[in-house]
Amino acid sequence: MLEVSGVSQLFGGVIALDRVSFTIAKGDITGVIGPNGAGKTTLFNIITGIYTRTAGKVVLEGTDVSGLPPERLARLGLVRTFQNIELFGGMTVHENVMVGMHTKSSSGLLACALKMPWSVAEERRIRDNSLKWLDFTGISDLAETTAANLPFGQGRLLEIARALAVEPRVILMDEPAAGLNNQETLALSRLIERIRATGITVVLVEHDMELVMEICDRIVVLNLGKKLAEGTPRETQDNPEVIAAYLGEDE
Amino acid sequence: MKRELLKFLAFALFVCLVPLACRGGYLINVLLFVGINTMLAIALNLLLGYAGQISLGHAGFFGLGAYLSGILTVTYGWNPWLAMPAAAALVGCLAGLLGFPILKLRGHYLAMATLGMGIIIYIVFNETIELTGGPSGLSGIANLSIGSLTFDSDCKNYYLVWFFALVTVLFSLNVANSRIGRALKAINDSEVAARVVGVNARLLKVQIFALSAIICSLAGSLYAHCMTFISPASFGFNFSVELLTMVVIGGLGSVYGPFLGAALLTLLPEILRGANDYDIVIYGALLVLMVMFMPGGLVRGFPELRRRLAKRKGGVEHA
Ligand SMILES: Nc1ncnc2c1ncn2[C@@H]1O[C@H](COP(=O)(O)OP(=O)(O)O)[C@@H](O)[C@H]1O
Numbered sequence: 322m323l324e325v326s327g328v329s330q331l332f333g334g335v336i337a338l339d340r341v342s343f344t345i346a347k348g349d350i351t352g353v354i355g356p357n358g359a360g361k362t363t364l365f366n367i368i369t370g371i372y373t374r375t376a377g378k379v380v381l382e383g384t385d386v387s388g389l390p391p392e393r394l395a396r397l398g399l400v401r402t403f404q405n406i407e408l409f410g411g412m413t414v415h416e417n418v419m420v421g422m423h424t425k426s427s428s429g430l431l432a433c434a435l436k437m438p439w440s441v442a443e444e445r446r447i448r449d450n451s452l453k454w455l456d457f458t459g460i461s462d463l464a465e466t467t468a469a470n471l472p473f474g475q476g477r478l479l480e481i482a483r484a485l486a487v488e489p490r491v492i493l494m495d496e497p498a499a500g501l502n503n504q505e506t507l508a509l510s511r512l513i514e515r516i517r518a519t520g521i522t523v524v525l526v527e528h529d530m531e532l533v534m535e536i537c538d539r540i541v542v543l544n545l546g547k548k549l550a551e552g553t554p555r556e557t558q559d560n561p562e563v564i565a566a567y568l569g570e571d572e
Numbered sequence: 573m574k575r576e577l578l579k580f581l582a583f584a585l586f587v588c589l590v591p592l593a594c595r596g597g598y599l600i601n602v603l604l605f606v607g608i609n610t611m612l613a614i615a616l617n618l619l620l621g622y623a624g625q626i627s628l629g630h631a632g633f634f635g636l637g638a639y640l641s642g643i644l645t646v647t648y649g650w651n652p653w654l655a656m657p658a659a660a661a662l663v664g665c666l667a668g669l670l671g672f673p674i675l676k677l678r679g680h681y682l683a684m685a686t687l688g689m690g691i692i693i694y695i696v697f698n699e700t701i702e703l704t705g706g707p708s709g710l711s712g713i714a715n716l717s718i719g720s721l722t723f724d725s726d727c728k729n730y731y732l733v734w735f736f737a738l739v740t741v742l743f744s745l746n747v748a749n750s751r752i753g754r755a756l757k758a759i760n761d762s763e764v765a766a767r768v769v770g771v772n773a774r775l776l777k778v779q780i781f782a783l784s785a786i787i788c789s790l791a792g793s794l795y796a797h798c799m800t801f802i803s804p805a806s807f808g809f810n811f812s813v814e815l816l817t818m819v820v821i822g823g824l825g826s827v828y829g830p831f832l833g834a835a836l837l838t839l840l841p842e843i844l845r846g847a848n849d850y851d852i853v854i855y856g857a858l859l860v861l862m863v864m865f866m867p868g869g870l871v872r873g874f875p876e877l878r879r880r881l882a883k884r885k886g887g888v889e890h891a
């Protein structure tokens with residue numbers, strides 16, 4: 322489904338990623354874990370085309386997508402959420418999700434300015450269909466709230482709803498549980514499982530080990546820019562190198 | 573949407589009736605300029621208020637429209653109704669071409685680049701004397717006409733200009749409430765998030781820049797045909813800044829805000845004319861007060877002010 326091979330990233334003299342390779346199977350929930358500064362976010366930034374990698378390749382269902390910009394990748398079915406939530410703060414929750422349907426609509430600037438019949442029909446379709454994702458993530462009653470005024474937890478859900486509106490094949494989530502309370506985290510893990518159940522492949526960076534161990538099919542461990550281990554939650558949990566890396570962080 | 577339409581119709585009716593109240597004369601000429609400035613402010617607002625991209629060179633596009641219309645009709649004998657779209661198309665292409673490299677820049681750099689663009693256009697007006705007449709301007713530009721109706725008085729021109737201005741308002745309303753308007757606002761709020769959900773931010777910015785320039789060009793053509801005389805002084809850096817002020821004072825990212833800003837900044841100098849040299853002081857003080865007390869611009873400021881006053885009154889009643 323998603324294949325990362327030999328990806329490296331240099332920032333000045335800092336090696337943020339060093340020849341990282343792994344493969345993600347279709348329909349899996351894959352966790353990417355590792356101590357702070359391990360390069361997880363950088364890896365996501367490269368996969369989603371926000372950074373241009375120094376070396377390596379990213380292949381999505383057999384097509385080389387390395388170096389493509391994010392907007393192209395979205396059309397190919399690859400979306401993400403951000404570690405520091407990125408909402409369209411000035412818009413309502415509903416409008417945020419409507420932007421998520423951008424690739425599923427096509428009226429151009431002129432058609433919209435002239436209110437051509439097909440763009441009016443399309444607008445109605447966007448308005449109606451986007452509600453489905455608010456329902457799916459359980460934030461329907463906040464539809465008319467301005468996104469900037471959302472509580473943190475709902476902000477995270479909105480970001481997920483907006484990403485789902487793209488109707489992706491793969492969704493990458495960067496620390497979706499960060500800042501959530503226990504109850505919200507529990508709801509999030511149910512949501513992630515429901516997302517997978519719709520056939521979407523999920524990749525998530527997460528620090529909440531309980532969550533990761535519970536819902537992930539496979540885990541990739543990064544440390545200091547290198548891939549330390551890869552395997553099922555059980556395997557990685559028992560891996561002495563992984564334990565050492567995490568103990569190292571605690572000191 | 574129904575309410576939006578009613579609001580627009582009320583506005584259009586207001587615009588149509590205003591000349592009756594001022595019984596011709598000098599004021600109508602000023603109100604005609606409010607119309608032209610409304611078009612320009614709306615154009616800049618599409619770029620700045622929605623997409624969040626600044627331009628300090630929009631007076632240049634306004635001037636290009638005016639000069640292209642002027643030159644095509646005076647020197648080459650074109651029909652004004654042909655010159656106007658031709659000028660707009662040319663300016664649109666130019667803005668599209670310039671937009672690709674310029675709109676890669678952000679913040680101060682974008683401001684500087686558009687500033688430079690505006691200044692270069694201004695210099696071209698001044699220096700290409702055999703084409704533009706240079707600093708002494710270009711005169712003898714024909715009025716627009718439809719059949720036997722020639723737009724040769726302020727009153728007729730008022731309706732002509734405001735016809736175009738109202739169409740521009742409608743245009744911008746439609747864009748604001750569409751997927752493109754939302755995508756533009758998304759770029760403004762978080763470009764990276766917009767791109768990740770598939771918005772081609774670069775292309776869209778260039779498109780809106782070009783559309784904005786086209787509206788400015790049309791306003792410029794109207795200006796040239798209404799005034800019959802143009803000179804570079806009307807299209808300099810000062811005017812770009814004035815346009816920016818109109819948009820900010822009126823209210824960024826709203827549809828009627830640019831109109832309020834344009835009306836205020838066009839009428840104020842006329843009102844303050846009696847104040848002699850103090851007008852610039854009053855003008856400055858008003859701007860400062862505006863920014864302090866109505867940071868969202870006139871269009872959001874009044875409802876907010878009313879709410880605040882109501883709250884205060886409510887507080888007194890409780891006490
Ligand atoms: N844009 C950047 N410029 C310079 N250094 C960066 C940049 N982004 C990340 N880094 C560096 O790359 C390393 C990995 O960071 P990051 O990917 O954010 O880690 P993680 O998400 O695993 O906590 C860190 O040392 C960080 O300082």
Ligand SMILES: [Mg+2]
Nearest residue numbers: 361362363404
């Ligand atoms: Mg991170």
